[in-house]
Amino acid sequence: MAARGASLNSADIVLSVRDLKKHFQPRRGFMAALRGGEAPVIKAVDGVSFELKRGQSLGIAGESGSGKTTTARMLLKLVEPTGGEVVFDGDSLRDLDGPDLKAFRRKAQLMFQNPYEALNPRFTIFRSVVEPLLIHAIGSPQERRQRVVDALRQVHLEPVEHYLDKHPHHLSGGQLQRVVLARALILNPIFLVADEPVSMLDVSIRAGILNTIKEMSQRLKLTTLYISHDLSLIQYMCDMTAVMYQGRIVELGPTAQVISDPQHEYTRALIAAVPMLEPR
Amino acid sequence: MMATTGRGPLLEVVDLKTYYRTRRGVARAVDGVSFTLAQGQHLGLIGESGSGKTTTGRAIIRVLPRNAEIVGGQILFKGRDLARLPERDMRDLRWREIAMVPQASMGSLDPVYRLGDQMLEVLVNRGGYERSAARDRSKELFGLVGLDAARLDNYPHEFSGGMRQRAVIAMALALDPALIIADEPVTALDVIVQAQVLETLRKLQERLSVSVIMITHDISVVAQTCDSVAVMYAGKIVEQGSVRHIFSAPYHPYTLGLENAYPNLAKPKDTLISIEGFPPDLVDPPEGCRFAARCPFAMEVCLREEPPLVEVASGHFVACHQTDKVDYLRIKSREAETWQRVAPV
Numbered sequence: 001m002a003a004r005g006a007s008l009n010s011a012d013i014v015l016s017v018r019d020l021k022k023h024f025q026p027r028r029g030f031m032a033a034l035r036g037g038e039a040p041v042i043k044a045v046d047g048v049s050f051e052l053k054r055g056q057s058l059g060i061a062g063e064s065g066s067g068k069t070t071t072a073r074m075l076l077k078l079v080e081p082t083g084g085e086v087v088f089d090g091d092s093l094r095d096l097d098g099p100d101l102k103a104f105r106r107k108a109q110l111m112f113q114n115p116y117e118a119l120n121p122r123f124t125i126f127r128s129v130v131e132p133l134l135i136h137a138i139g140s141p142q143e144r145r146q147r148v149v150d151a152l153r154q155v156h157l158e159p160v161e162h163y164l165d166k167h168p169h170h171l172s173g174g175q176l177q178r179v180v181l182a183r184a185l186i187l188n189p190i191f192l193v194a195d196e197p198v199s200m201l202d203v204s205i206r207a208g209i210l211n212t213i214k215e216m217s218q219r220l221k222l223t224t225l226y227i228s229h230d231l232s233l234i235q236y237m238c239d240m241t242a243v244m245y246q247g248r249i250v251e252l253g254p255t256a257q258v259i260s261d262p263q264h265e266y267t268r269a270l271i272a273a274v275p276m277l278e279p280r
Numbered sequence: 281m282m283a284t285t286g287r288g289p290l291l292e293v294v295d296l297k298t299y300y301r302t303r304r305g306v307a308r309a310v311d312g313v314s315f316t317l318a319q320g321q322h323l324g325l326i327g328e329s330g331s332g333k334t335t336t337g338r339a340i341i342r343v344l345p346r347n348a349e350i351v352g353g354q355i356l357f358k359g360r361d362l363a364r365l366p367e368r369d370m371r372d373l374r375w376r377e378i379a380m381v382p383q384a385s386m387g388s389l390d391p392v393y394r395l396g397d398q399m400l401e402v403l404v405n406r407g408g409y410e411r412s413a414a415r416d417r418s419k420e421l422f423g424l425v426g427l428d429a430a431r432l433d434n435y436p437h438e439f440s441g442g443m444r445q446r447a448v449i450a451m452a453l454a455l456d457p458a459l460i461i462a463d464e465p466v467t468a469l470d471v472i473v474q475a476q477v478l479e480t481l482r483k484l485q486e487r488l489s490v491s492v493i494m495i496t497h498d499i500s501v502v503a504q505t506c507d508s509v510a511v512m513y514a515g516k517i518v519e520q521g522s523v524r525h526i527f528s529a530p531y532h533p534y535t536l537g538l539e540n541a542y543p544n545l546a547k548p549k550d551t552l553i554s555i556e557g558f559p560p561d562l563v564d565p566p567e568g569c570r571f572a573a574r575c576p577f578a579m580e581v582c583l584r585e586e587p588p589l590v591e592v593a594s595g596h597f598v599a600c601h602q603t604d605k606v607d608y609l610r611i612k613s614r615e616a617e618t619w620q621r622v623a624p625v
């Protein structure tokens with residue numbers, strides 16, 4: 001019984017990150033080459049650790065250049081870490097290859113900041129959303145079509161027929177971001193990374209996208225990682241908040257606690273910087 | 281409110297119309313905009329992308345693209361109508377009287393010249409400064425926006441985004457203009473740097489008597505830096521008044537909707553609600569209220585008759601047929617279901 005309980009518990013952990021590091025060695029500039037000096041390494045991520053359970057949502061806040069995107073890229077195995085380890089759904093990402101890597105690519109998905117760059121301008125919406133199913137050779141043509149229709153409906157692009165044959169330039173930024181979300185969800189992932197998914201969109205329509213991400217995460221019990229400069233968005237989206245500063249997590253805890261009772265000086269600065277709605 | 285100098289407003293924009301010629305026809309980007317600005321006043325011009333904010337700002341300083349034209353209205357600045365001023369006279373006015381911090385202005389600095397040299401160019405060539413006086417003035421200006429004068433020797437790429445934005449603001453202040461038009465001055469910056477730039481602007485407000493038109497899509501920026509607001513929608517001002525009025529007692533359904541769309545760290549909301557739908561095509565705008573297609577309160581009359589701007593409280597103007605039912609609108613607009621009739625954007 002005890003053993004079983006323990007294994008259930010560890011199975012609940014989707015993502016476990018230990019002392020993750022990514023150091024970049026900038027190429028020497030012309031002047032540095034003349035002087036013979038080495039440019040100093042950039043410690044973009046410098047020892048990040050955390051764990052995420054199934055269904056949990058973690059927000060990463062921090063100023064520009066603090067290492068948020070680099071961290072996310074390592075979690076998705078888009079770049080290799082300089083040090084440390086990522087264990088995803090029981091497997092270390094380091095050794096993943098072949099079919100295991102392919103399975104990982106199915107289970108972990110990314111939502112980009114700029115929906116215009118995320119979609120191929122020559123593809124119809126149908127083609128963009130069906131693409132992952134084709135890559136993973138899933139379903140018959142009829143089944144695939146049905147899954148695309150279902151996915152678009154779930155992100156509230158209705159009537160679906162209206163969108164299937166359109167190209168990206170016919171859609172607004174908000175609609176495109178919904179398409180991106182539909183494509184990210186079509187493989188039934190268990191982990192979703194959203195890197196500033198609404199920062200390019202008009203404020204009046206951001207809420208609709210955020211609500212859809214929230215709704216889908218809850219329905220699919222997704223584990224989500226949400227990256228933003230803006231703590232008020234993270235407050236709205238995430239149970240847990242990590243504050244990054246110069247490549248490290250300086251504070252990590254339940255969102256409500258981090259925001260109402262920040263322990264680290266930098267967290268306090270970040271909170272103070274969030275624009276307040278009340279006139280001065 | 282501010283600057284009741286008795287000398288009348290610094291700027292009075294009356295029924296301004298600025299249109300673009302496009303392949304599809306004439307786009308009525310600014311279509312009958314009126315507002316006044318007193319000396320020392322900071323006006324926030326807010327609205328979503330494409331609502332005509334930048335076009336309004338560029339019309340005032342007359343730096344419009346070739347396919348644009350001011351087709352009607354007046355821009356009365358210190359008694360002169362800029363809409364009709366010959367370009368030669370307009371050139372004398374730019375930088376000296378009216379300066380612009382253009383949208384995406386971090387790219388407006390020339391990468392091959394030191395910031396100090398770019399500042400000198402404005403001071404000497406536009407302002408007739410002696411070189412030594414110009415150098416002193418440059419240092420003073422950098423100090424004013426919180427930059428170290430020693431950094432005048434730097435090139436733009438040696439500055440962070442926020443520092444570059446402050447340098448552009450310093451340059452706009454160079455010849456002590458009466459009016460600065462700042463187009464999205466913090467939009468590209470991250471939260472921490474944004475806060476620093478806004479703080480810089482706030483300090484200027486306290487120390488100088490310069491008037492500012494602050495163009496932004498972000499109402500929190502307006503809340504922190506302005507005394508009055510004009511809300512634009514599809515080429516028109518739909519609501520305007522003091523920041524206090526607009527934030528505490530908004531009337532227009534679009535303004536009410538915006539309030540719901542913003543997360544608020546201090547007072548977290550259970551649900552954020554967006555204003556679904558699209559703004560209308562400005563080449564062929566609908567009759568009646570331009571917000572009607574997205575407005576949950578639209579009635580028959582809204583589709584037929586354009587609502588006039590009426591004064592609902594002292595200095596607070598609203599263009600909506602249902603200002604008399606504002607209590608109902610305010611209650612209803614807080615409910616998510618109210619906004620769910622329209623297709624997602």
Ligand SMILES: Nc1ncnc2c1ncn2[C@@H]1O[C@H](COP(=O)(O)OP(=O)(O)OP(=O)(O)O)[C@@H](O)[C@H]1O
Binds near residue numbers: 026043070
């Ligand atoms: N491929 C790369 N080569 C060299 N340096 C890099 C590379 N990618 C990122 N960096 C550097 O690593 C640091 C962290 O970058 P990262 O993109 O993770 O920041 P971020 O927190 O996502 O910032 P933002 O909020 O601006 O997106 C920065 O100093 C950046 O310049």
Ligand SMILES: Nc1ncnc2c1ncn2[C@@H]1O[C@H](COP(=O)(O)OP(=O)(O)O)[C@@H](O)[C@H]1O
Binds near residue numbers: 302327345
């Ligand atoms: N150079 C241009 N040529 C044609 N149309 C333009 C041009 N610039 C802006 N517009 C159109 O004018 C309208 C208002 O644009 P703009 O003033 O830039 O709005 P905002 O600054 O509020 O985003 C939009 O419909 C936009 O597409």
Ligand code: SF4
Binds near residue numbers: 572577578579
């Ligand atoms: S005039 Fe009518 S459609 Fe326009 S904002 Fe008012 S209620 Fe809505």
Ligand SMILES: [Mg+2]
Binds near residue numbers: 068
């Ligand atoms: Mg990033």
Ligand SMILES: [Mg+2]
Binds near residue numbers: 333334335383463
């Ligand atoms: Mg603009």
